[in-house]
Amino acid sequence: MGVEVRVEALSKSFGRQNIWHNVSLTLPAGEISALLGPSGTGKSVFLKSLIGLIRPEGGRCLVDGVDTVSADEKTLLRTRRQFGVLFQDGALFGSLPVYDNVAFPLREHTRKTEAEIRSIVMEKLAMVGLVGTERKLPGEISGGMRKRAGLARALVLDPEIILCDEPDSGLDPVRTALLGQLLMDLNAQTDATILVVTHNISLARTLPDNLGMLFRRELVMFGPREVLLTSDEPVIGQFLNGRRTGPIGMAEEKDQALLDAERHLDPGEDEVRGLVPQLEPTPGLPERRGLARHRHRLGEGWHTLPEHTRAAVTAAHEAEQAQRRTAAAS
Incomplete structure (x- = not known):
């Protein structure tokens, strides 16, 4: 099972440039979370801060009780x-074949025999559908295959937490959908805690249990997907719909005068808002324990949810039940 990651009042700057400040959120153990935000809002910096590759100036990041912000190097390495981290470009070694790329963490960080390494590498390649590519170089396979090879390498040490930095970057819509399904299946099989940074709205609406957004150097919102996807927050509506009008501009933010001037350009109601069915594991895989925990937490906090969110969740549940009755009757 994955572990909980608790972030408390995290702040990061580079020189005089503040990237974000006072970010607090909790990645629930064994659940899938996603983080949205305009380009340049520090989402990748946030991922690197979680694992201690970048040290924030303030706050804490507790991973299984260890604060990665203040931990010494030995504790941090442990x-x-x-x-397990899937970097944006896959970060594969171009001169090594796929097999050796995936085997690299095992050879670097364990004392396993080559026979043991081969068993693990082939198991992970099978999980991501890459059996048969072992001897190929990264330059000889497609971008989507490189992403999956990077994911296989991230999995070889059986991580309890998987971080994915824009896994959809450079992929066509079909490969992005297949990658989303792969991450869902991995969660069902491993119960790992997963955090995905993405700009892909379809992926953000259908994959995670929890969803958040960074904007103007702050965390606008983070919590159950049901809350963000039904939110009235203007920046969230603009981002989900890819609209020109709203708080986000080419320089990330607009002043009030520009917002007032462009109101007449607003085409009306948001086209993308509300709940859509969440991805499910591929038939034959276990039911996700993370989903059960997510629904339990949602029920416990039911009275704290906005009324329109409760209505949307109820309607989605009724539609799901009706669909199941129809399927059972056919």
Whole structure:
């Protein structure tokens, strides 16, 4: 099972440039979370801060009780072994074949025999559908295959936490959908805690249990997907719909005068808002324990949810039940 990651009042700057400040959120153990935000809001910096590759100036990041912000190097290295990271470009070694790329963490951080390494590598390649590519170089396979090879490498140490930095970057819509399904299946099989940074709205609406957004150097919102996807927050509506009008501009933010001037350009109601069915594991895989925990937490906090969120969740549940009755009757 994955572990909880608790972030408390985290702040990061580079020189005089503040990236974000006072960010607090909790990645629930064994659940899938996603983080949205305009380009340049520090989402990748946030991921690197979680594993201690970048040290924030303030706050704490507790991973299984260890604060990765203040931990010494020895403790930090031990804690990093709980993480598997899929970098934006796959970060494969171009001169090594796929097999050796995936085997690299095992050879670097364990004393396993080559026979043991081969068994693990082939198991992970099978999980991501790459059996048969072992001897190919990264340059000889497609971008989507490189992403999956990077994911296989992130999995070889059986991490309890998986971080994915824009896994959809450079992929066509079909490959992005297949990658989303792969992450859902991995969660069902491993119960790992997963955090995905993405700009892909379809992925953000259908994959995670929890969803958040960074904007103007702050965390606008983070919590159950049901809350963010039904939110009236203007910046969230603009981002989900890819609208020109709203708080986000080419320089990330607009002043009030510009917002007032462009109101007449607003085409009306948001086209993308509300709950859509969440992805499910591929038939034959276990039911997700993370989903059960997510629904339990949602029920416990039911009275704190906005009324329109409760109505949307109820309607979605009734539609799901009706669909199941129809399927059972056919």
